Amino acid sequence: MGSKYPRSLRCCLPLWALELQTAFSLLFCFFIPHDTAQVDHRFMASYQVLRNLTLMAALGFGFLSSSFRRHSWSSVAFNLFMLALGVQGTILLDHFLGQVLQWNKINNLSSIQIATMSTLPVLISAGAVLGKVNLVQLTVMVLMEAMAFGAIRFADEKVFKMTEHIIMMHGHVFGAYFGLTVAWWLSRSLPRRVGENAQTEKVQMATSSSLFAMLGTLFLWIFWPAINSALLEGTKKRNAVFNTYYALAVSAVTATSMSALSHPQGKINMVHIHNAVLAGGVAVGAPGCLISSPWISMVLGLIAGLISIWGAKCPRACLNHMLQNSSGIHYTFGLPGLLGALTYYCLQIVTEPKSSDLWIITQTVTHIGALSFAVAMGMVTGLLTGCLLSVRVWRAPHAAKYFDDQTFWEFPHLAVGF
Amino acid sequence: MRFKFPLMAISLEVAMIVLFGLFVEYETPQNASQKNASHQNASQQGNTSSSAKKDQFFQLYPLFQDVHVMIFVGFGFLMTFLKKYGFSGVGFNLFLAALGLQWGTIMQGLLHSHGKEFHFGIYNMINADFSTATVLISFGAVLGKTSPIQMLIMTILEIAVFAGNEYLVTELFEASDTGASMTIHAFGAYFGLAVAGVLYRPGLRCEHPNDESVYHSDLFAMIGTLFLWIFWPSFNSAIADPGDHQYRAIVNTYMSLAACVITAYALSSLVERRGRLDMVHIQNATLAGGVAVGTCADMEIPLYAAMTIGSIAGIISVLGYKFFSPLLANKLMIHDTCGVHNLHGLPGVFGGLASIVAISWGMSTASMAMQAAALGSSIGSAIVGGLLTGLILKLPIWNQPPDEYCYDDSVSWKVPKFRELDNRFFQHANHNHVEHEV
Numbered sequence: 106m107g108s109k110y111p112r113s114l115r116c117c118l119p120l121w122a123l124e125l126q127t128a129f130s131l132l133f134c135f136f137i138p139h140d141t142a143q144v145d146h147r148f149m150a151s152y153q154v155l156r157n158l159t160l161m162a163a164l165g166f167g168f169l170s171s172s173f174r175r176h177s178w179s180s181v182a183f184n185l186f187m188l189a190l191g192v193q194g195t196i197l198l199d200h201f202l203g204q205v206l207q208w209n210k211i212n213n214l215s216s217i218q219i220a221t222m223s224t225l226p227v228l229i230s231a232g233a234v235l236g237k238v239n240l241v242q243l244t245v246m247v248l249m250e251a252m253a254f255g256a257i258r259f260a261d262e263k264v265f266k267m268t269e270h271i272i273m274m275h276g277h278v279f280g281a282y283f284g285l286t287v288a289w290w291l292s293r294s295l296p297r298r299v300g301e302n303a304q305t306e307k308v309q310m311a312t313s314s315s316l317f318a319m320l321g322t323l324f325l326w327i328f329w330p331a332i333n334s335a336l337l338e339g340t341k342k343r344n345a346v347f348n349t350y351y352a353l354a355v356s357a358v359t360a361t362s363m364s365a366l367s368h369p370q371g372k373i374n375m376v377h378i379h380n381a382v383l384a385g386g387v388a389v390g391a392p393g394c395l396i397s398s399p400w401i402s403m404v405l406g407l408i409a410g411l412i413s414i415w416g417a418k419c420p421r422a423c424l425n426h427m428l429q430n431s432s433g434i435h436y437t438f439g440l441p442g443l444l445g446a447l448t449y450y451c452l453q454i455v456t457e458p459k460s461s462d463l464w465i466i467t468q469t470v471t472h473i474g475a476l477s478f479a480v481a482m483g484m485v486t487g488l489l490t491g492c493l494l495s496v497r498v499w500r501a502p503h504a505a506k507y508f509d510d511q512t513f514w515e516f517p518h519l520a521v522g523f
Numbered sequence: 524m525r526f527k528f529p530l531m532a533i534s535l536e537v538a539m540i541v542l543f544g545l546f547v548e549y550e551t552p553q554n555a556s557q558k559n560a561s562h563q564n565a566s567q568q569g570n571t572s573s574s575a576k577k578d579q580f581f582q583l584y585p586l587f588q589d590v591h592v593m594i595f596v597g598f599g600f601l602m603t604f605l606k607k608y609g610f611s612g613v614g615f616n617l618f619l620a621a622l623g624l625q626w627g628t629i630m631q632g633l634l635h636s637h638g639k640e641f642h643f644g645i646y647n648m649i650n651a652d653f654s655t656a657t658v659l660i661s662f663g664a665v666l667g668k669t670s671p672i673q674m675l676i677m678t679i680l681e682i683a684v685f686a687g688n689e690y691l692v693t694e695l696f697e698a699s700d701t702g703a704s705m706t707i708h709a710f711g712a713y714f715g716l717a718v719a720g721v722l723y724r725p726g727l728r729c730e731h732p733n734d735e736s737v738y739h740s741d742l743f744a745m746i747g748t749l750f751l752w753i754f755w756p757s758f759n760s761a762i763a764d765p766g767d768h769q770y771r772a773i774v775n776t777y778m779s780l781a782a783c784v785i786t787a788y789a790l791s792s793l794v795e796r797r798g799r800l801d802m803v804h805i806q807n808a809t810l811a812g813g814v815a816v817g818t819c820a821d822m823e824i825p826l827y828a829a830m831t832i833g834s835i836a837g838i839i840s841v842l843g844y845k846f847f848s849p850l851l852a853n854k855l856m857i858h859d860t861c862g863v864h865n866l867h868g869l870p871g872v873f874g875g876l877a878s879i880v881a882i883s884w885g886m887s888t889a890s891m892a893m894q895a896a897a898l899g900s901s902i903g904s905a906i907v908g909g910l911l912t913g914l915i916l917k918l919p920i921w922n923q924p925p926d927e928y929c930y931d932d933s934v935s936w937k938v939p940k941f942r943e944l945d946n947r948f949f950q951h952a953n954h955n956h957v958e959h960e961v
Contacts, residue, residue: 153585311939312609312932313739316600319613320746323599326617327591340551343580347549347643355536357621361614362532365671365935371528374937375610382617399643400544403625407536 114239114513117499121241129193137200151214157331158221161324162188166228168321172379176236176508177314183243187231190247191224192217198255222273222335226254226280230487232434233284236508237291242494242501249493250283253486257479265475270336274391274445275479281439282483283490290491315375322379326353329386333393341394348393349386352406356385359410367414374417380437381413388441391449395456405448409441416440446476527922528672532622535675539625546633550580550644582765583645589757590652592750594620598659601747602861604806606737608667610932615674619662620655623678627654630686635694649761650689653703657685657711661909663861664715665722667734667930672921677912681714684908691900698897699889701772702759702817704874705898710905712868717909720857721917726926727858733930734860741802748806755780755813763821772820776813779820779833783812786837794845801844807866808840814870815839818878818894822887832877836870843869872898 167184171177196216227250231243238246257279261267267275330353334345360381364373385406389396396402416436450472454465494501506512595617602612628651632641641647658678665677689706692698700706727734736744760772791804812833820829843865851857851864859865875898882891924934932938 150581157588313743315939316603316609316613316743320596320600323595323613323617324592327588327595331588343551344549346584347648350648351543351625354621354625355540357617358532358536358625361618362529362536366526366529368937371526371935372933372937373610373614373935375614378614378617382621397549398544399547399549400540403536403540403543407540 114241118239118241121244125190125244129197132197133193137196148214151218154331154335155214155218155221157328158218158225158335161328161332162221162225162228165321165325165328166225166232168317169325169379170232170235170318171321172315172318172376173236173508176510177317178510178514180235183235183240184228184231186240187227187243187247188221188224190244191227191251192220194248194251195220195223195255198251202255202259218335219269222332223251223254223258223276225273225332226276226283227251229277229280229434229438230284230287233281233288234291237288237502238494239499239502239513242499245493245499246287246490249486249490250280253283253482254279257482260478261475265471265478267471267475268336270394271391271446271449271475273336274333274442274449275476277387277390277438278442278446278476279479279483281434281437281442282480283487284434285439286484286487287491287494290488291494315379318379319375322382325383326357326386329353329383333386333390337394344396345393347399348389348396348402351399352385352389352393352402352409353382354385355403355406356388356410356413357382359407360384360414363411363414364417367417376433377414377417380433381410381417384409384413384437384441387438388445388448390442391445392452395449395452405444409444412440412444413437443476443480446472528670528675531672531675532618535622535679539622539629542629543625546629546640547643548640550642550647580645583649583761586757586761587645587649587652589754590649590761593754593758594652594655594659597747597751597754598656599747601744601751601806602663602666603747604736604740604744604803605667605733605860605930606735606740607733607932608930609740609743610936610938612666614936615671616659616662618671619658619674619678620652622675623655623658623682624651626679627651627682627686630654630683631689634686634690646762653707653762654682654685654689656703656707657681657714660708660711660863660867661715661718663863664712664719664859666860668719668722668724668727668858668860668924669916670922670924671935673916673923676916676921677718680912680915681711681908684714684904685710688901688904691904692897696893696897696900697889698893699822699878699887700818700875700897701763701768701821702776702813702874704814704817704871704878705901707871708814708817708867709871709875709898710901712863712866712871713902713905714909714912715863716851716857716859716868717906718913718916719859720855721910721913723856723858724926724929727929728852731926731929736802741806744806745802748809751810752780752784752813755810759813759817759820768821771823774826775816775820775824775829778826779812779816779829779836780810781812782830782833783815783837784809786834787811787841790838790841794841803862804841804844807862808837808844811836811840811866811870814867815874815877817871818874819881819887822878822881822889824881824886828881832874836873839869839873840865872902875901 163185166188167181170184171180173180199216199219227247230246230250234243234246254276257275258272261272261275262269330346330349333349334342337345360377361373364377364381365371367377368374385402388405388409389402392405393402413436417433450468453468453472502509502512598620599613599616602616603609605612628643628647631650631654632643632647635641658681661677661681662674665674669677685706688710692700692706698705756773756776759776760769763769763772787804787808788800791800791808792798795801815836816829816832819832844862847865847869848859848862851859875894878887878889879891879894879898881887882889882894924931928934
C-alpha cells in the first residue's frame with residue numbers, strides 16, 4: 106500500500122503539459138496551413154454556432170459536474186483544460202487522417218466547430234471519472250478518447266455511410282460507455298473497503314455546489330438545440346431546433362414530477378434534475394431533423410425523462426455500488442442516445458418512399474452496425490484506457506483522496522468547512 | 524405530495540402532447556411565405572424576396588437564445604436569494620417555464636389562428652418564452668409560500684389570461700408594446716400581487732426566520748441579475764420589426780439599462796441611514812430600466828430620453844423597495860417576496876405611460892388612446908385573473924406548506940446534509956458580518 110499523502114504532481118504535470126503543448130504548437134506550425142478568412146454572412150453564422158458550442162462545453166459541462174462539495178474547483182477547471190486539449194488534438198488528428206487516408210477535411214472555422222463537437226464525448230466521459238484521477242491521467246484519457254472517436258468518425262463516414270450529424274449524435278453514446286468502462290476499471294483495481302469508505306464520506310453535496318451544478322444544467326438545456334442543429338442546413342436545421350426545444354421542455358417536466366414520485370415523501374432530488382432534464386435533448390438529437398410534427402419529439406422527451414429517472418433510482422439495485430456516482434451519464438447520455446438512434450432508424454424506414462426489401466435490409470445492417478460499433482469502440486477503448494491510466498507513472502491519487510480538491514489546489518482556508 | 528403532483532404534471536404533459544398533435548405543425552419556408560404574403564397584402568406592403576423570408580429563422584434564433592437564457596438562468600438564479608429556498612427558486616423556475624412555454628404556444632397559437640391548426644415558427648418560440656416570463660414574475664410575488672401544485676395551477680391559468688390579454692392588446696387595440704412592459708411586466712406583477720393578496724397568511728406577518736438572505740445566496744442571485752442585464756436588449760428587440768425598429772430597440776434598451784444602474788446605486792446609498800448599499804436594490808432595481816423602456820424601445824425616441832427613462836425607473840424601483848413594499852405588507856396585506864411590484868409593476872406602468880408621452884410628441888404612429896387601453900386592459904385582466912386564481916389556490920387541497928415551513932427547500936426537495944454548514948463556512952471566513960438592522 107502506497108503512502109496516503111497526496112502524490113506531488115510538481116514535476117509530472119508541468120513536464121507532460123508543456124511537452125504536449127510544445128508538440129501541438131510545432132505540429133500546427135508545420136502542418137496546418139492558415140486559412141484566409143472570408144468574413145461574410147456564412148462566417149457569422151458559423152461563428153454563432155461555435156460560440157454556442159463553446160458556451161456549452163466550458164460553462165455547461167464544467168458546472169454540471171461540480172456538484173460534489175469537495176470537488177467543485179477541480180470539476181470546473183479540469184473541464185476547461187480537457188476542452189482546450191481536446192480541440193487542439195482533434196484538429197491535428199483530422200488533418201493527419203485527411204492526408205493519410207484521403208479523408209477530405211477543410212481547415213477553417215468549421216474545423217474548429219467539428220473539433221469542439223468531437224470533444225463533447227470526452228467531457229461526457231469525464232463526468233464518470235472526475236474525482237478519481239489527476240490532471241495527467243485526464244490528459245492521457247483525452248488523447249486516447251479523441252483518437253478513438255476520430256476512428257469512429259472515419260469508419261462511420263467511410264464504411265457505414267453515415268452523415269456527420271448522425272456521427273456526432275453517436276458521440277453521446279460512445280462517450281457515455283467509454284467513461285463508464287474507464288470508471289469501472291479504475292474502481293475494479295481498488296481494495297473494496299477503502300473505496301467504499303472514500304466515496305461514502307466525500308461524495309457529498311452542499312447547497313451552493315448543487316446550485317452551481319444547476320447553472321451548468323441550465324446552460325446545456327438552453328443551448329442544446331444549437332448542438333443538435335449545428336451540422337444541419339435549411340429546413341432540417343429548423344426542425345432540429347424546434348424538436349429539441351420541445352423534447353427538452355417535456356423531459357424537464359417529466360423529470361421533475363417523476364423525481365417527486367420516486368421519493369417516499371414526494372421530495373424532488375436535485376441530482377435527478379441535474380441530469381434527467383437533458384435526456385430529451387439527447388434522445389431527439391439524431392432523429393430531430395426528420396420529425397415534422399412536434400408531438401413525436403414530445404413523446405421522445407417524455408420517454409427519455411422516464412428512462413433517466415428510472416435509471417437514477419436503480420443503481421443500488423441494478424449496478425455495482427462502485428459505479429453509483431457515475432451512473433448519471435448512462436441514463437442521461439447512454440440510453441437516451443440509443444433511443445434516439447433507434448428512432449432515427451425507424452423514421453428513416455417509415456419516411457422513405459421507395460422502400461424496397463433490399464434497401465430496408467441494407468439500412469438495418471448499416472444503422473445497427475454503426476450504433477453497435479460506437480458502443481463497442483467505447484467499451485474496448487475505454488478498457489484499454491483504463492488499463493493505461495492504472496500505470497504507476499501517472500501518480501494516481503490514493504483512494505482516500507478521491508473527490509478532494511485539496512489534492513490539487515492551494516486552499517485559501519485549509520481547515521474551514523472541511 | 525408524492526402522488527398528487529406527479530400525476531397532475533404527467534397528465535398535463537400528456538394532454539399537452541395531444542393538443543400539439545392536433546393543432547401544431549412546423550413552419551416551413553412554403554407556409555411561412557404564404558403567411559407573410561397574406562400579412563403583407565393586409566398591410567399593403569411591398570414584396571420581399573423569398574430568400575429574406577427564408578432567413579428570418581436564422582436571423583432571429585440568436586435573439587431567441589438570449590431570451591431563453593434570461594428566462595431560465597436569469598429569472599431562475601434571481602430567485603435564489605433566500606437562504607433556504609435556492610433549490611426551489613431555480614428548480615421550480617425550470618419546471619414552470621418548461622411547462623409554461625408549451626401551454627403558451629398552444630394558447631397563443633389557437634387565439635391568433637382563431638382555433639384552427641397553426642404553424643409553429645421562430646416567432647412562436649419567442650412568444651412562448653414571453654408567456655413564461657409573466658408566470659416567473661408572478662412566481663416571484665408568491666415565492667416561498669406556495670406548493671408546486673399551486674404553482675402548476677397558477678401557470679396554466681395565468682398563461683390563459685395572458686394569451687387573451689395579449690391578443691386583445693396586439694390584434695384588437697393594435698397597441699405598440701415591443702418590449703412588453705405592459706403585457707408581460709405590469710401584467711405579471713399585478714397578477715402575482717393579486718394572488719399574493721388572496722393567499723396572505725396572518726401568521727407570516729412578523730419576520731419569518733427563513734425570509735432573509737445570506738452572503739452566498741445573494742451572490743447566486745447576482746448571477747441571475749447579470750444575465751438578465753446583459754441580455755435585456757435582445758428581449759426588448761426580439762419581436763421588433765427587423766431593421767431600424769430592432770436597431771433602435773437594442774440601442775435604447777442598452778442605454779436605459781446603463782443609466783438605471785447609476786441611479787439605482789445612488790439611491791440605494793441615499794436611502795440607507797449609513798449610506799451603505801443594499802444588495803436587494805442592486806439585484807433588482809438595476810433591471811428596472813430594461814422594463815421601463817420596453818414599450819417605447821423601438822419608437823423614435825432620442826437616446827437621452829431612453830437614458831432619462833432608465834434613470835427614473837431606477838429611482839422609482841429603489842424607493843419602492845425601501846418604502847412601498849413595507850406599505851404593501853402592513854397596510855394592504857400583500858406580502859411581495861421578490862418585490863415584483865418594484866421591479867416589474869411600477870416600471871412597467873411607467874413604461875406604458877412613457878409610451879403615451881412619446882406618442883404625444885410624435886415619435887410613433889401608434890394611438891395614445893389605444894396605448895392607454897392596453898395599459899388598462901393589462902392591469903385589469905391581471906388583477907381580475909389573479910384574484911380568481913388566488914381563490915382557487917386558497918382551497919386547502921393543494922398541499923400548501925404550513926407557516927413554519929415557508930421559505931424552506933426541505934418541504935419539497937431532498938436537501939444535502941451540508942446546507943447549514945454553508946453559513947458557518949462563510950462566518951468562519953472572517954467576513955465583516957454586520958448584524959441585521961432591526
